[in-house]
Amino acid sequence: MTMIFENLPKPLAKALEDHGYTALTPVQASVSQPEANGRDMIVSAQTGSGKTVAFGLAIANELLPADQDKMPYTTSPLALVIAPTRELALQVSRELTWLFVPTQARIATCVGGMDASRERRALQHGAHIVVGTPGRLRDHLERGALDLSALRTVVLDEADEMLDMGFREDLEELLDATPETRRTLLFSATMPKPIEALAKRYQRNSLRISTVGEDRGHGDIAYRAVAVAPADIEAAVVNLLRFHEAETAMLFCATRDNVRRLHATLVERGFTAVALSGEHSQSERNNALQALRDRRARVCVATDVAARGIDLPSLSLVVHVEIPRDAETLQHRSGRTGRAGKKGTAVLIVPFPRRRRVEMMLRGARINAEWADVPTLEAIRAQDRERLMEAILAPVEPDESDLEIARSLLEQRTPEELAAALVRAHRAALPQPEEMIASGNSQDRPQPAHREGFDDIVWFRMDVGRSQNADPRWILPTLCRRGHVSRQEIGAIRISANDTWFQVPRAIADRFADAVRRTADPKGEDENGIHIEPAPDGPREVARDNRRSDGPRTAPGGPRAHPGGPRPQFPRGPRPEGKPHRKGPPPKRS
Structure with a gap:
């Protein structure tokens, strides 16, 4: 075990090393310090900073017996993790599974949209850690399937979001059913008054940890904004995807209808795309995410239901097709990329009339976004050329059958003709970029x-x-x-x-x-x-x-002159007593 993991239980340190960790993120290091052991905590950290692994490390000492590497036998859960959405709960479950593999911990997941009877069987067989959404966990509790009497620690992930979504009663019922001696960890991006009240009621002498800097923009995310004509939005999406050619990209829309429409448009243009919105079942969502992880799809079109809890290691581009409703939504959407030290790009597509509103949002979020033009056809073709040259000139180890085909082709065509055919085949597989309606000034x-x-x-x-x-x-x-x-x-x-x-x-x-x-x-x-x-x-x-003017003159191409001379413009009626005529431009419409 390396020195950087010396404060951690040995099985978890081994899991981190096997998973490729060479260092802990700031939030993971903070919750693993000796002074944090056994204490209630309120933790604020940026999205994508490794919070799931952080609270996995934080609860390990409560679950593992001293000097033992395996979990004890139990019939009731020892730890409960509550998350606001199905996607986030499933993601948390996956992360904790690999982290606790060496300990032989049993982890049960309880979320809406899944088979409740299967979840009850998993709880009856004994689970060390239960991960779920508030509504489904409350349902299992009220039916007697979830026993919280032996609980040692409870984690509320994205606690502010759960309160915003109206889960206060569910959370209070769950927390009231746990032993008073249990440890409570609150992970929350913000600290509004409802979170303070929750902490005051259910925590004792809590330790506050914050790794959120003054600059709320994620350091590993490059923010860009492009101003376009409203009619050019879909074309801008196509050109951004073609220019960046990200391994995985996520596009955010405001409504289900817009997700459906944009997804159909991209598929028609040759992109491998999946859709995520509230109209899709949990099975459909799981299949879509698996397609992205398997590289069978490279583009995900989603509503804000996907803004939390989705972790795709290959996701390097987020496009805000429709402007987020506020700075927090902008942060959470963009936070799907630039995770765990990897670089990412977030692009806002801004209709010209809404540029001022977006500029105010960016200032309020303390995000420095670079304003740029939508990639042009020439810029996309230049990028294609560089990527094409790199792909074709990459070293390969052909087998004998490949070489045999190559020799046969050289007998029938010149090297230049074969190279041209290879280039044409590569280009044919790429969706065509769009010519912007409002290209140029x-x-x-x-x-x-x-x-x-x-x-x-x-x-x-x-x-x-x-x-x-x-x-x-x-x-x-x-x-x-x-x-x-x-x-x-x-x-x-x-x-x-x-x-x-x-x-x-x-x-x-x-x-x-x-x-x-x-x-x-x-x-x-x-x-x-x-x-x-x-x-x-x-x-x-x-x-x-x-x-x-001295006569019926008008601007070139302007309105025709009145037959009897210049027609009076904007005639004025009688002026109310005491009110002078208004000067300047007319008042702005509300």
């Missing part, structure tokens, strides 16, 4: 002074402007999607502080307006809260130009 492209077909136009208005990060790069695809028109059918775009005006040829204006109504909700807004409406008077800048 439209502001950098020269705009013609006059466009054919825009002599007679109608102005429309959007209730977003520079204050909402309005930019032609995402406005133009949004207009095409909402109005069922092409890019060539949108004329000049004028952006002010809180509004954006744009031109549509009069010949298609009615059709455009009808499509906008059909693609809006009952309030007249789309999924990003954007309202589009006709603005026959044109933008305020054009109106000011017309008022200053």
